[in-house]
Amino acid sequence: AQTVTQSQPEMSVQEAETVTLSCTYDTSESDYYLFWYKQPPSRQMILVIRQEAYKQQNATENRFSVNFQKAAKSFSLKISDSQLGDAAMYFCAYPYSNQFYFGTGTSLTVIP
Amino acid sequence: EAQVTQNPRYLITVTGKKLTVTCSQNMNHEYMSWYRQDPGLGLRQIYYSMNVEVTDKGDVPEGYKVSRKEKRNFPLILESPSPNQTSLYFCATSPLPSGTDTQYFGPGTRLTVL
Numbered sequence: 001a002q003t004v005t006q007s008q009p010e011m012s013v014q015e016a017e018t019v020t021l022s023c024t025y026d027t028s029e030s031d032y033y034l035f036w037y038k039q040p041p042s043r044q045m046i047l048v049i050r051q052e053a054y055k056q057q058n059a060t061e062n063r064f065s066v067n068f069q070k071a072a073k074s075f076s077l078k079i080s081d082s083q084l085g086d087a088a089m090y091f092c093a094y095p096y097s098n099q100f101y102f103g104t105g106t107s108l109t110v111i112p
Numbered sequence: 113e114a115q116v117t118q119n120p121r122y123l124i125t126v127t128g129k130k131l132t133v134t135c136s137q138n139m140n141h142e143y144m145s146w147y148r149q150d151p152g153l154g155l156r157q158i159y160y161s162m163n164v165e166v167t168d169k170g171d172v173p174e175g176y177k178v179s180r181k182e183k184r185n186f187p188l189i190l191e192s193p194s195p196n197q198t199s200l201y202f203c204a205t206s207p208l209p210s211g212t213d214t215q216y217f218g219p220g221t222r223l224t225v226l
Contacts, residue, residue, distance in 0.1 A: 004154075033212060045155075045202060045217035091154060095212040098162060099170055100145065100204075102155040 002026055002096045006103035013082045014111050020067070021077045021106045023092030030054075032094060034068070034075045039089040039105075048090070051075065084110050114139045116218035118203050124224045125193055133188045133221050135203030143206040144186040145215070148172065148199040155202065161186055162209040193225040 005024045013019035025034070036048040051059045051068050058066050063083075067076045075094075079086055087110045092103040116137045125131055135144065145160040147170075157170030161180040175197055177189040190197060200222050204215040 009152075033214075035214065043200065043220045045204075045215075045220075047214055047216075050214060093155075093215075095210070098168070098211050099157050099160065100147075100211060100215055101157075102147075104152060104154040 002094075002099075002101045004092055004094060004101050004103040006090075006092055006106050008106045009104070010107045010109070012109040012111055013079070013086075015082055015084060017082055018078060018080045019082055019108065021079075021090050021092075021108070023075045023077070023103055025073050025075065025092070025094050025101075027073070027094065027096055029096065032096070034066075035093045036064070036066070036075075036077045037091045037093060037102075038086075039091065040085075040087070045091075049077065079108075082110050084112065086110050114216075116203055116205055116216055118201075118218040118221050120221060121219060122222045124226065126226050127194055128192050131190050131193060131223075133190075133201060133203075133223070135186045135188065135218060136184055137186075137203075137205045137216075138184065139205060139207070139216065140183065141205035141207050141216070142183075142209040143211040144180065145170070145204045145206070145211065146176070146178065146186070146188045147202045147204065148197075149202065149220075150199050158188070158201075160211060162211065193223075195225050197223065198225045199223060 146158040147155040159178040203218040
């Protein structure tokens with residue numbers, strides 16, 4: 001089975017500050033997508049951001065951006081100007097051979 | 113509105129009593145999948161389907177069955193549920209048959225097996 005590693009089970013950030021969540025993965029493919037999903041207390045899975053591996057430019061969605069290091073197989077999520085609504089579980093994920101693999105998640109707490 | 117629906121949202125049952133969790137999508141997506149989420153383990157794929165009548169096992173298929181008789185529906189069947197199948201279940205769809213693009217999730221089904 002493919003592996004996706006999120007080494008930070010829990011993190012906290014002060015409101016309005018910046019936080020980075022880390023993710024590493026293992027694939028032998030050269031072209032693929034990478035994803036970050038957010039799961040708030042409602043349990044709904046919400047797409048935060050998507051990165052295409054063949055693109056050199058890091059993806060950005062408003063306050064969310066990624067630092068994609070293809071050679072290192074690293075895909076971290078940066079949240080700028082953190083807000084109380086950002087408190088959630090965050091999952092890194094990627095597809096491989098028709099399946100989808102998720103990390104174990106990072107629980108983010110936002111401190112007012 | 114584009115959506116993935118699951119029913120029921122909550123279910124408490126007893127060991128051995130067959131149950132079905134339905135999943136339906138109105139996005140005309142080719143790929144559908146079931147996941148279970150357990151604390152500390154993230155989401156793990158149970159089964160997936162790349163097209164009608166085509167299904168395949170994910171990483172944790174034991175104790176589950178699926179069928180894909182029509183494009184929009186992908187029910188998850190537990191023939192004889194056991195307590196270790198107590199979990200949060202998600203159905204998801206993706207536009208590409210390969211499943212390599214964004215997964216769109218249903219709201220989840222919380223299952224408790226006593």
